Every structure is written in C-alpha cells, then in structure tokens.
Amino acid sequence: MDDDAVTIDRVLGGDSDAFRFLVERHGRAVFRLAYRLTRSQQDADDVVQETFLRAYRHLPSFDARSSFSTWLFRIATNSACDLMRRSMRHRTEELDEMSEPVVSDGDPAMRIGFRAALERGMERLTGSERTAFVLRHFEGMSIDEISAVLGTETSATKQAVFRAVRKLRQVLDPLVRAT
Amino acid sequence: MSHLTEEQQVLAHYGEPLDDALVAHLESCEQCRRDRDTLVASLAAIEDPGPELPHDYEQQVWHRLHWQLRRDARPNRHWWLASAAASALLLVAVGFLAGRGSRPNDPVPTVRHAQPAAERPPDATLDAVMTSAVTEQVGRSERLLTSLSNLSPDESDLEAERLTAERLLVSNRIHRAVAREQGAPEVAALLDEIEPILLEIAHSGSGLDDSELDALQERIESRGLIFKLRVISSTLESKSSKRRPSSPPATRL
Ligand SMILES: [Zn+2]
Secondary structure, eight states: OOHHHHHHHHHHTTOGGGHHHHHHHHHHHHHHHHHHHHOOHHHHHHHHHHHHHHHHHHGGGOOTTSOHHHHHHHHHHHHHHHHHHHHHHHHHHHHHTSOOOOOOSSHHHHHHHHHHHHHHHHHHSOHHHHHHHIIIIITOOOHHHHHHHHTOOHHHHHHHHHHHHHHHHHHHHHHHHHO | OOOOOHHHHHHHHTTOOOOHHHHHHHHHOHHHHHHHHHHHHHHHTOOOOOOOOOTTHHHHHHHHHHHHHTTOSSOOSOHHHHHHHHHHHHHHHHHHHHHHHHSTTOSSOHHHHOOOGGGSOGGGSSOHHHHHHHHHHHHHHHHHHHHHHTOOTTOOOOHHHHHHHHHHHHHHHHHHHHHHHTTOHHHHHHHHHHHHHHHHHHTOTTOOOHHHHHHHHHHHHHTTHHHHHHHHHHHHHHHHHHHGGGSOGGGOO
C-alpha cells in the first residue's frame, strides 16, 4: 500500500488527526488547481478548505484501488465549479471594466500585458472549457482522466479542450506574434 | 489531401494519436508544420505559476480544517445534515442543562448551567463548535445572496442557487434556535430575516420570472442583508480566531 492508502486506513480506523498527512501531501497541489480554476486566491482558499472537508466526510466511499489524488482533484474540481457557477455572473461584469491588454516592446510591460490577456482569456471560457483546459494543460491529465473527473464523454472533453485553446489563442496570439 | 484542422492540431499537441495519413501529411506539408509551430509557441507561452504560498501553507490549511473536523464524529456523506444534526444535539443538550438547573432539588449548582443568556459575558455566548457551524451558515448565505443580487433578468437558470437554498434552509432553523438559546440574539434575528428569502429560492421550481427576480433583489438590497451577513460573519470569525490559541494540546500541532 502507498502512503495515502495507509493514512486513509488510519483515518477510517478512528485516528482523524492522521488526515493531516493527506492535507500536507496534497494541499499545495489542490490550491494550485483551485487557483487556476477560480482565478482568485480567496476563492481558491475556500475551495481547498471545502475539498478537504468533503474528502474527509466522504472518505468511507473512496475506492481504495484508485488514486487518492485523482479522487481529491475530482472533489476540488467540483467544488471550484460550484463556486464558479455562483460567482461567474459577478465576474463577467467586473471584466468588462478591465482595460484591453497593452502590447509594448518593453519586456516588463509585455509580461503585464500577457498576464492580463491570459486572465481575460481564461475568464472567457465556460466552466467546463476552463476545467478541461486546466486539467490538460497545467495538470497534464490525459483526455480519459479528465473525462473521468468531469463525468463527460471523451468527445465532449476533446471539444472543451479545443474550444478553450481557440478562445485563448484569440486573445494571446497577437501578443505572441508581437514578441 | 486537405490540411489538418485546428482541432486536430490542438489534440495532437496534447497527445491524442493522429491517423497515419495525417502524420504523413504533417511531415510533408509546410503550411501544417508552420501552423503547428505557431500553436506550440502560443501554448508554451501559457504559464500560470499562481500566487506564492507561505512555507507553512499546509499547516495553515490543517489548522483551519481540524476545527471543522472536530464537529464530525466520523466521516459522513452529507455535510449539511451532519452540521444540522450536530446543532440539534447541542440544542437538546443546552435545553437539558438549562432545565436541570432550574429544578429546585437539582444537586448541580444552578449558576454553572443555567445562567440567563443576557447576563453572560458576550465572548461566552456562542460555544466554539457552534460558532464555526454558524459561521459556515452565515458565509454560505452571504455567498448565495450575493450571487442572486448579481443575476441579470435574462438568466433564468437558478438550479445551483435553488439547491444551495434548500440545504441552507434545513440548517437555518436549527442554527437560529441555537443562537437564540445561547444568547446571540443579533445572529438569530438575522437568520430569521433571511429565512423567507431562502424559502422563496428553494421553492422557485423552474426559476423566477423577471418581476419575481426584481422583487427578490429589491428585498435583499433594501434591507442591507448582504452587508449585515458580512458584519456578522466577520464578528464570528474574529471570535473563533480568538479562541484558537486556547484549544486543547491534544488537538494542536
Ligand atoms: Zn497541410
């Protein structure tokens, strides 16, 4: 058994403080995923908290043959999607007030322009597009793994990744070409 | 044969296998190779390191978390029912102790259990466990109301909000009773004030029409409910953070 499986056995056996080791092993990765999905540090903190809380409460239903981190990512992705659904409308309004990214020759300004553009691009994605893209591009999951996390058909996942890339490129390509 | 589509290029870049014919085409077609190189350059530029986290980030997460876990005897499938059940138990316990204290022949000194709520010092009002349960309730209600007040009339899909309201409604009544019982009337009054709104959302069925949504947003706005929830929420949070250092050694790290 790997470390996670041993720890999970301890928690289910009544040693709830052992859950701490799972938080220590996976906390940072869950935050990174949550941040990329929600684009907000505060929201990502909420997602991390909720993810571990849900994981703890649902631990008896975890299938010990599967990977704990994949299971945890699935919970985190769901928590982030819930949160995005609640706040997406609000965010869209804020976005309209953001200025267009500025293309400039200077390197620092270019970077700021690129970051702002990426932010805009990510905000344009629907929840499923953003999630599929983040899991594929940043987390390196395969299309099959993402489909399992999202509970979607492979073809739908491929579509979501592709649509995400196309939307991001509309915003980013002019800047990439300018460098 | 025709060039690769953008979708084929993207999926190939992300490791999806291409047909042999497409692979052969890509090898021989200058335009497709150029498209591929542009795509690779664009995607390579997408980096997102995110914010710097403190070195003890994991410990901070665990510190916040283990307070919440202490509410649960064991892992459970439904957080909201678990939270409501914990509150209900506490309510029963509080009622039991208060009842015992008022009995004339009770050997337990009255002052230890049945001090009237109003005379207790404010910091002793909500028990630490309840504070965290009520804080969660207030925080979730605040998010729900914020989300609702940001809806525009053309957005008719309220399913996520309806489900959240349903869950909050289950626990709202219990938290309100506990808050009142434990001498936190301002918290009880606010939970009382938001209940009709939760009820309306929970029963919205297929959604709200323009005028219903308008009326609901007007009610949230005119009573300053979101602001009140934020004030109560930050008060509760500062209370629970004051208590943290005095947690028993067994649960500290
Ligand atoms: Zn070609």
